[in-house]
Amino acid sequence: MFLIDGYNLLHAAGVFAQGQAAGTLQAEREALLAMLAGRLTAKQRRVTTIVFDAAGAPPGLPDTATHESIKIRYARGYEDADALLEEIIEQHRAPKGMVVVSSDHRVQRAARSRGARWVDSEQWVRELPRVKKRNPSDRLENAPGIGDAAYWAEQFSDAETIAALEHAAAEEARRKGSVPRRPPEDPKQPLPPKKPKKEQQRFGEGIFEGFPPGYGEDLLDGPDIS
Template identity: 50%
Template sequence: MSLIIDGYNLLYAAGLVGSVDGEGSFEGERRALLDALLSVIDPKELPQTTVVFDSANPPPGLPRTVHHQQITVRFATGYADADEMIEELIRDHHAPKRLTVVSSDHRVQRAARRRKAKAIDSDSWFRLMRQTRKRIREQEAKKPPPPKQPSASVPNAQVNEWIKFFGEIDLDELAPPETSIAKITPRKTPPTSPPPGDQTRPSKQTSGNREPETGEGKQGSPNVFTDDYLKKIADEFFGTNE
């Protein structure tokens, strides 16, 4: 919704004339009015709000169009008065049905209605805006506060509670029982079969126990025959005994 406001007309209707000390100018009153508008106009409508002042006493050294935060402020330089400039703005507005003109001047109100724009007296509009903003603030005050975000740090009281709780637990009871190596029975490894083609003769086994082999052919095997007996056999076999 766009707004065009007759600045001095609203200044008198809002009772702001003489509220600020000035030296023969309305500069202080203009600023007070613009600040008041910031408090009553919906923030979304501020960029579409234009306040027009007569150019009898414009601020010295300022351009004819200035901005008070998001509000556009125009001084009717080159026009007979602010009403004439407002009429031109109404004629040139691209969407007059979405336009509200704030002025108690009947001439301005007729110009707005000719273009299907809404016209409202300055005092009625200002009173309505103040009531609306007050109601919005009261509704916002009744809203529950947003949930608090969890704090990154843990309060000391909470830490103490944890220490108290976990300190009563015997950690040794929670640990798994230790297994003694001596109690572990080694697993029997089954005998491996010789690979195909291996000509090694397997050892004899009796009742699952291997028999010890005798003779000199086995390294480390004890000789069960005495030297005298072996010599006697050799003499008889080779005929060396005469």
């Protein structure tokens, strides 16, 4: 598990937001989260928690949120983020499996007291892999089902990901042996005429049909060779 001191890492990473919201705490947080989402693997994101001070937190949002599987916690009801970080470290069932990311000595002492590993924010961000193009299959991992259209419409809109989803849906249909459903018929449209049912023909029936009338009668008038 990665437990990250949010604003401490933000200053260490030197991440800056762009656009009209640049310079606001919310924009800076979003820029940091985008950087983490691009440089952590899907497995790492699922075990990452980042803690921010409650000051400047988006109004009306819950104390806990997620971004690309990264868990976000705002320290509402706490003196500061350090107090919440200390509580998480203290209550964690397996602290030796934690990596606490903070340059704050108070947070580092809390980690050391429980046997958790800790690393300075500057060192941790330097050791992160460089930003690279995300694999669409990485987004699909551990995500809602292919049929959850509302989720996918909200999360993705790029052509590359849509193509990946369509491929995944086709593969799922192939594994299950299913075929795409036909669209419902329009009740206002007239039904096409039914083709007459072809009667089953018995073996040998009709094989001599098609000769012109009188064909072979002259054979009956031939000489008697008996």
